[in-house]
Amino acid sequence: MPQTYQFDHLLSAGGWLSPGCVSVDDGGIITAISKDPDSNAEKLSGACIPGMPNLHSHAFQRALAGLTEIGGGAENNFWSWQKVMYEFLTILTPEDVEAIAAQLYVEMLKGGYTSVGEFHYLHHGPSGTAYDDPTEMSNRIFSAARQTGIALSHLPVLYTQGGFGDQPPLNGQKRFLHDIDSFVRLVSELQTRCRSLPCTETGMAFHSLRAVSPAMMTEALDIITEGPVHIHIAEQMREVTQCLEWSRQRPVEWLFDTHHIDNRWCLVHATHMTKEETASIAKSGAVAGLCPSTEANLGDGLFPLPGHLEQGGSFGLGSDSNTSVDAADEIRLLEYGQRLHLQQRNIAAAGDGLSTGASLFQAALRGGATALAQPVGSLRIGRQADMVLLDTDHPVLAGRSGDAILDTWIFAGGRAVIKDVFAAGRRVVRDGRHAEEDRIADTYRQTVRRLSH
Numbered sequence: 001m002p003q004t005y006q007f008d009h010l011l012s013a014g015g016w017l018s019p020g021c022v023s024v025d026d027g028g029i030i031t032a033i034s035k036d037p038d039s040n041a042e043k044l045s046g047a048c049i050p051g052m053p054n055l056h057s058h059a060f061q062r063a064l065a066g067l068t069e070i071g072g073g074a075e076n077n078f079w080s081w082q083k084v085m086y087e088f089l090t091i092l093t094p095e096d097v098e099a100i101a102a103q104l105y106v107e108m109l110k111g112g113y114t115s116v117g118e119f120h121y122l123h124h125g126p127s128g129t130a131y132d133d134p135t136e137m138s139n140r141i142f143s144a145a146r147q148t149g150i151a152l153s154h155l156p157v158l159y160t161q162g163g164f165g166d167q168p169p170l171n172g173q174k175r176f177l178h179d180i181d182s183f184v185r186l187v188s189e190l191q192t193r194c195r196s197l198p199c200t201e202t203g204m205a206f207h208s209l210r211a212v213s214p215a216m217m218t219e220a221l222d223i224i225t226e227g228p229v230h231i232h233i234a235e236q237m238r239e240v241t242q243c244l245e246w247s248r249q250r251p252v253e254w255l256f257d258t259h260h261i262d263n264r265w266c267l268v269h270a271t272h273m274t275k276e277e278t279a280s281i282a283k284s285g286a287v288a289g290l291c292p293s294t295e296a297n298l299g300d301g302l303f304p305l306p307g308h309l310e311q312g313g314s315f316g317l318g319s320d321s322n323t324s325v326d327a328a329d330e331i332r333l334l335e336y337g338q339r340l341h342l343q344q345r346n347i348a349a350a351g352d353g354l355s356t357g358a359s360l361f362q363a364a365l366r367g368g369a370t371a372l373a374q375p376v377g378s379l380r381i382g383r384q385a386d387m388v389l390l391d392t393d394h395p396v397l398a399g400r401s402g403d404a405i406l407d408t409w410i411f412a413g414g415r416a417v418i419k420d421v422f423a424a425g426r427r428v429v430r431d432g433r434h435a436e437e438d439r440i441a442d443t444y445r446q447t448v449r450r451l452s453h
């Protein structure tokens, strides 16, 4: 049934309304926004802000969180972490992946994310053989999203080789591999299915330049002409060095030289770039996919945010390895990384006198919505009613109004001040609890305990 909600404060596309009303149709789409009180509306106290699109997740890695924080000398880095991750995923079944993803998506919703881009490369069985139904693993991700209510942009990943120059895959990479025909079939089938499913989209992803043959990348782009395209691009210096040895170009430089890059593209971890590469991304309309908590956890490096913003570049946020599942955490860490590096404050504020939290939040909403290619990221007519209700009775938010609400949530409150969450108009989190969280957590606990033995 169509529904209207009246909030004490509402961050609409046009700015803060106090009070603010939102009308939502049966499909979860916003049909009206108003500042006039509505006697028929359900009245909810608090400040309603748009749900954050999470543009980059590897769901299964949530079950690894906290298990790779052990000292191990100078060679303890991204690559040693990747080895542990490969060992972990050799034992995962489709049921395990669904259980982990469902728990993760509950946590995402409770942390302020209402849509997610699942960068999905765990396609096949442990020996590398495709399941009887090649969409089996993708189906598990769709099921997890459906159980929890989060909007899903599914990004099946093309992975064809073990390293630059057509290196053979390691055993740990065999579950990821496709030839071009099987990959195109997978994406086409999922794209067709998504057309009849609400709040879902299927795009495609290239794992990285080191893991995909250039010829297959070109072929996939020639055949699959719809949906977003994501890629891990320059996460680690070793990757940049290897790319230079292979092509005499750096990863971003190679990509822009070889393909037409526009706002269909999301370049994840564009961490190690020259000024020229930063300018190419900013001018192209591509979204820089930033994952500050994972990039810190893995020791990746810092994205050159000031240069990117100065040139009008867009960006969105992802939780990637899912050690942190909290939208406020990612925004705060993005800003704090720059402050620590530059020894200044309020680096990302869009201008003097403007709020840093609001500047980052609004930019990440825009970039996230573009990268997920879904009508999300803004409370305006025609978009999904993805809404996060902050508890203005929480002591940390006492006396706050306007953008100070956002700054306080981001820099001081975090997920503790999130009260309710609506995904496409459905109130999936109420008073801090997801309707399915007990059942989903039970299954998750059993799964992870079994995997630990």
Ligand SMILES: [Zn+2]
Residues within 6 Å of the ligand: 056, 058, 119, 232, 268, 320, 321
């Ligand atoms: Zn990633």
